[in-house]
Amino acid sequence: xxxxxxxxxxxxxxxxxxxxxxxxxxxxxxxxxxxxxxxxxxxxxxxxxxxxxxxxxxxxxxxxxxxxxxxxxxxxxxxxxxxxxxxxxxxxxxxxxxxxxxxxxxxxxxxxxxxxxxxxxxxxxxxxxxxxxxxxxxxxxxxxxxxxxxxxxxxxxxxxxxxxxxxxxxxxxxxxxxxxxxxxxxxxxxxxxxxxxxxx
Amino acid sequence: xxxxxxxxxxxxxxxxxxxxxxxxxxxxxxxxxxxxxxxxxxxxxxxxxxxxxxxxxxxxxxxxxxxxxxxxxxxxxxxxxxxxxxxxxxxxxxxxxxxxxxxxxxxxxxxxxxxxxxxxxxxxxxxxxxxxxxxxxxxxxxxxxxxxxxxxxxxxxxxxxxxxxxxxxxxxxxxxxxxxxxxxxxxxxxxxxxxxxxxxxxxxxxxxxxxxxxxxxxxxxxxxxxxxxxxxxxxxxxxxxxxxxxxxxxxxxxxxxxxxxxxxxxxxxxxxxxxxxxxxxxxxxxxxxxxxxxxxxxxxxxxxxxxxxxxxxxxxxxxxxxxxxxxxxxxxxxxxxxxxxxxxxxxxxxxxxxxxxxxxxxxxxxxxxxxxxxxxxxxxxxxxxxxxxxxxxxxxxxxxxxxxxxxxxxxxxxxxxxxxxxxxxxxxxxxxxxxxxxxxxxxxxxxxxxxxxxxxxxxxxxxxxxxxxxxxxxx
Numbered sequence: 001x002x003x004x005x006x007x008x009x010x011x012x013x014x015x016x017x018x019x020x021x022x023x024x025x026x027x028x029x030x031x032x033x034x035x036x037x038x039x040x041x042x043x044x045x046x047x048x049x050x051x052x053x054x055x056x057x058x059x060x061x062x063x064x065x066x067x068x069x070x071x072x073x074x075x076x077x078x079x080x081x082x083x084x085x086x087x088x089x090x091x092x093x094x095x096x097x098x099x100x101x102x103x104x105x106x107x108x109x110x111x112x113x114x115x116x117x118x119x120x121x122x123x124x125x126x127x128x129x130x131x132x133x134x135x136x137x138x139x140x141x142x143x144x145x146x147x148x149x150x151x152x153x154x155x156x157x158x159x160x161x162x163x164x165x166x167x168x169x170x171x172x173x174x175x176x177x178x179x180x181x182x183x184x185x186x187x188x189x190x191x192x193x194x195x196x197x198x199x200x
Numbered sequence: 201x202x203x204x205x206x207x208x209x210x211x212x213x214x215x216x217x218x219x220x221x222x223x224x225x226x227x228x229x230x231x232x233x234x235x236x237x238x239x240x241x242x243x244x245x246x247x248x249x250x251x252x253x254x255x256x257x258x259x260x261x262x263x264x265x266x267x268x269x270x271x272x273x274x275x276x277x278x279x280x281x282x283x284x285x286x287x288x289x290x291x292x293x294x295x296x297x298x299x300x301x302x303x304x305x306x307x308x309x310x311x312x313x314x315x316x317x318x319x320x321x322x323x324x325x326x327x328x329x330x331x332x333x334x335x336x337x338x339x340x341x342x343x344x345x346x347x348x349x350x351x352x353x354x355x356x357x358x359x360x361x362x363x364x365x366x367x368x369x370x371x372x373x374x375x376x377x378x379x380x381x382x383x384x385x386x387x388x389x390x391x392x393x394x395x396x397x398x399x400x401x402x403x404x405x406x407x408x409x410x411x412x413x414x415x416x417x418x419x420x421x422x423x424x425x426x427x428x429x430x431x432x433x434x435x436x437x438x439x440x441x442x443x444x445x446x447x448x449x450x451x452x453x454x455x456x457x458x459x460x461x462x463x464x465x466x467x468x469x470x471x472x473x474x475x476x477x478x479x480x481x482x483x484x485x486x487x488x489x490x491x492x493x494x495x496x497x498x499x500x501x502x503x504x505x506x507x508x509x510x511x512x513x514x515x516x517x518x519x520x521x522x523x524x525x526x527x528x529x530x531x532x533x534x535x536x537x538x539x540x541x542x543x544x545x546x547x548x549x550x551x552x553x554x555x556x557x558x559x560x561x562x563x564x565x566x567x568x569x570x571x572x573x574x575x576x577x578x579x580x581x582x583x584x585x586x587x588x589x590x591x592x593x594x595x596x597x598x599x600x601x602x603x604x605x606x607x608x609x610x611x612x613x614x615x616x617x618x619x620x621x622x623x624x625x626x627x628x629x630x631x632x633x634x635x636x637x638x639x640x641x642x643x644x645x646x647x648x649x650x651x652x653x654x655x656x657x658x659x660x661x662x663x664x665x666x667x668x669x670x671x672x673x674x675x
Contacts, residue, residue, distance in 0.1 A: 085369065088369060088372035088375075090366065090369055128365065161373075161376045163377075163379070
């Protein structure tokens with residue numbers, strides 16, 4: 001009968017365990033894995049973060065004076081401009097999808113007639129090229145005439161990005177504004193925040 | 201009964217041992233350097249497209265358009281390697297900003313995310329594996345200089361495409377990493393210069409003078425960028441950010457003046473005309489790759505006199521004296537390429553100055569020298585573990601021929617899986633040089649050359665416009 005010391009067996013078993021980590025990932029659908037959409041997979045903005053910030057901002061908008069003003073104007077025209085990314089994350093495609101979400105909420109709210117951003121390619125590109133912190137009045141007025149919008153909804157996302165030892169935290173703040181196209185006046189402004197982090 | 205070789209199924213335990221040994225052999229794969237050798241050889245021979253094909257194979261994708269389905273293991277390193285090869289392929293193109301720059305950005309961003317997560321991870325299993333089996337067990341931890349270069353190289357890819365939004369994001373990511381490095385790691389700070397220069401350029405061209413001045417100030421801390429003199433003067437005229445260094449560069453303050461001294465005389469910014477700017481970034485040569493090396497145990501012990509615990513040192517000396525161990529496997533830096541090259545930049549036929557040449561290869565060597573003792577100590581510790589495991593098997597099996605064979609098998613298995621950790625971002629350029637000139641609006645011819653490769657490109661500059669050109673030669 002062969003007698004084997006346990007130590008080397010444990011050693012090689014550890015190797016086998018390490019090898020087990022080399023398995024290929026399996027593609028799944030969201031509904032097949034409970035909580036898949038809830039899990040944070042990085043410090044970028046995912047659908048849940050966007051929905052939260054959108055919900056917070058649109059809730060504030062619904063109760064604001066500007067909505068009462070729209071009710072008195074028989075559904076004025078409105079366009080949603082691109083949301084500026086002032087963060088340390090490449091989240092531009094997520095922010096572009098947020099434009100459609102804002103449009104959807106406004107359309108379903110029924111207070112305004114929304115001019116789809118899909119039909120404003122040139123304007124969207126021009127706004128994206130604007131790198132100033134605020135739009136000046138003449139520019140906003142020109143854009144209003146260009147697309148036939150009386151109001152604009154726009155926004156910007158800031159991030160406070162910090163790293164410490166073995167943790168990283170990104171605090172996002174989404175500011176949303178409603179501007180009057182003719183005057184450039186800010187009629188509504190609100191912010192919503194989410195924090196994403198890699199923690200131990 | 202303790203120590204008896206049976207299991208629940210009645211199979212002898214040595215069968216389990218054989219299976220586990222087989223698993224160990226399965227795990228023992230070739231080192232990273234061996235996997236990228238073909239691509240590096242292709243780069244040496246001036247065939248970046250061949251290098252790209254080989255890296256695509258490693259990533260298990262059909263072409264560089266594709267990102268790998270799985271970014272784990274060494275995939276992040278292959279992505280970093282591919283990103284730089286894509287920059288070389290792109291810079292060879294006659295187009296101003298071919299798609300390869302976009303793919304390069306994608307690869308750098310995917311790898312950046314993965315490396316960040318790995319950097320923040322401390323896997324107990326990997327630590328055990330590293331201690332017992334092999335240095336390249338577990339996730340890759342990028343050294344500081346590599347982490348700083350990810351964002352710097354991506355700034356190049358964004359600026360060439362005139363994508364200021366993407367460049368600003370990379371600049372912010374670089375700032376986060378620079379702050380962390382300054383506060384924690386204190387390594388590779390000299391690499392901050394060109395990255396900060398490019399970040400400042402991105403913010404300057406975005407109309408954000410204060411952010412631009414902050415980055416330019418950081419760049420000037422690590423390099424004498426004479427080309428920043430006029431931009432800093434212009435920015436100081438419209439921005440509010442001030443430091444003694446910026447005031448000195450702008451001629452507002454003498455070098456030996458007190459930090460809070462008032463301006464010696466008002467400094468007027470250069471005339472605000474319609475002229476534009478051309479910025480060139482020349483990446484050339486290649487940092488030394490890590491290669492597997494075997495050294496005699498006696499020499500290894502002299503390398504690590506301070507890094508090995510007294511117990512391990514005495515055991516290693518004992519084993520060496522017994523003749524049980526003669527060699528230790530560990531990774532060593534190979535030869536870099538192109539460090540002594542002088543790159544060239546000409547505008548409309550007139551040679552221009554390239555400045556701020558960044559010595560990435562020197563940072564790679566410094567980082568390696570800092571880590572070398574611990575890496576060899578770790579290799580010796582694993583060697584001791586192997587011999588001890590072999591001895592334990594021999595004693596546990598009652599000695600004799602069977603015991604000796606099992607002992608040998610155990611040691612051979614553990615030796616087979618002990619792959620020196622040759623993982624590194626081996627396609628980083630050895631040097632990065634920057635050139636910048638102010639030009640009248642219109643079309644200009646730009647010549648860039650490095651390592652025997654010459655690139656000639658026509659650039660049309662709009663009034664107050666800019667263009668960023670890149671030449672990357674990784675041979």
